[in-house]
Amino acid sequence: MIHLSSLSFLEKEKRSMVALTKKLALINSFSNNTKGIKSVQDILMHEAKSLGCKAVFIKTADEAGFDLNGYPYKKKSGDILKLTMRPNAPFQCLLMGHADTVYPPDSPFQTCRIESDRLHGPGVADMKGGLAVLLKTLEAIERSPNRQSIGWTVLINGDEETGSSASRRFIEKEAFGKACALVFEPSKENGAFIKSRPASANYLFVARGKGAHAGRDFYQGVNAIAPLMRLALDLSSLTSKKKKIQVNIAKLVGGSEFNVVPDRGSLSINIRAFGSKSWNLAKEQTQAAFSRHKRAHPDLEMHLLSERPSKEFDKLQKPLFDTLNKSGALLGIPINLTESGGVTDGNLISAVGVPCIDSFGVIGSGLHTVHEEAHIASFTERAKLAALTILMYADAFYKRRTRSLSIPKAYQKLAWGL
Incomplete structure (x- = not known):
């Protein structure tokens, strides 16, 4: 299959993804540490620019917050990094991640180490490992011969761990009208993808x-x-x-x-x-x-x-999950689905009517604790699954589109290689 050839380079990229994850994890990017959040976003922007995409920062406004004694104050959140490629392509997808973590600057958990096939460190699973996977997913798309027909937008916010109150309206605006969305939060310890959230x-x-x-x-x-x-x-x-x-x-x-x-x-x-x-x-x-x-x-x-809002598994979401299952079958990776009690920005995206899978990040455990770890073997696996799911979902999009148009089949083949 033509898409699989676009993914072969990922077999040699595990080490680079782990190295980038460690580099990001060694930067403290607690939700209130806007300087650290910006440092993480700057690294991601530098890495992504080699793909030829446009990069901008979206300013978030100060919000009215309350301290623990109930006194109001102005709350500053990190800005949003936005990357775009081919915004005029008929097929548009959103890829989403966050740069912030739950570990304050004075937390004793600030270093990384590798033990066996596990990478331990602050935010390695939630979700700096996912950010590394996201970048390789983009590279895989750009290696596809069908890349000119796929437009993508990436948002990296800095307040997900505190509820995305400052970035919410920007996420909803960018998500609206997209064909699909992938969020690179970690999956369950057994590798299961999350189908619904409260x-x-x-x-x-x-x-x-x-x-x-x-x-x-x-x-x-x-x-x-x-x-x-x-x-x-x-x-x-x-x-x-x-x-x-x-x-x-x-x-x-x-x-x-x-x-x-x-x-x-x-x-x-x-x-x-x-x-x-x-x-x-x-x-x-x-x-x-x-x-x-x-x-x-x-x-x-x-x-x-x-x-x-809740993220429910319904008729709108099912075709994207079906595509994930097909991708897993082609790659020989079993796909399991489960519920989660956690919430993500995927809740916001699905609520505006966009099919969304929000657990394409690395397999991890010990989230939000000093035991946080990422399964190293999952980096390559998740990048392959994410890229192939987007490519195959785009295939289905264009097949539906060409069937709805009165275009001779010869021209359809030229347009999308069908």
Whole structure:
């Protein structure tokens, strides 16, 4: 098959992909470290420019955020690297990744090492290994004889780990109208691709009270933490396996000394639900719980920090997954599908009506911990699967397109080598 010849060079690229991953992982790019995020993006831009694509940075606006005590501040997120090639081609696909990680600059986990067939290091799986795979996927497309009929856009944002609130509108805008999208988040430890994900939202609740001496003026004080504790218990009770709703009480902050009535506190929670019906129910119940507690404590506030819709496996998504299965069969790579409780920018992309597979990154484990690792053998495998899936999906796109046009078959063959 003509596409397979375009992938043969990848057999010798595993070492270069691992080397690039290590180089990126040694740069701290915590979500708040915009300088580190820019350094990662600059390296990716330099690597990609050899393909002849156009590269620009999209500025993201400062956002209103809240610290853990509930005080507002201006939140700065990293900008977005955008790469484009052949934007006027009829077939357009989006490839997506993120440069940020969850490891702060003062984290002790800042180095990489290789043990057996595993690469250990901060962000090697989530998702700097995926970024290396993404670049080789682009190179494979550009080696294809059909490359002139394939246009692609790449977005590398810097706030995925905090909910993509600053980059969301740009992602949705670029995704809209694309034939398909691939996101290079890591797959499951067993190599399974993710077919569906829940919706997710992060909330911050802030309570204001009245400070007082806990002994002599106790009854003149108003405890700000007590209503948050009651609210936390109420929200936690919304968790239901049957309804596919889960509420994580992430953090309760406030107070100072034993003898001081706290005058301020905050509660951070994450809510997830599978399917739009469960998600709507979860949001309704969250709002209802807040309203009940606000009646008893009028100074209580609720702030939605970020939200991602659910990513469902439906008729729109199935053809792209079918193409992935065909690619796996041609390459001799078994394809397995599963659900995940995690969320990605793939949730945003599929919500605007674009077929999307968001686990084309390396096989990894220990994500968001000091045990994070990437399976070295998966680098080549994933690059092959990603490139072949795009090439074959483009084939199907043009076959449908030529069948819908009254063009003699001789010209159809010239146009796309059918």
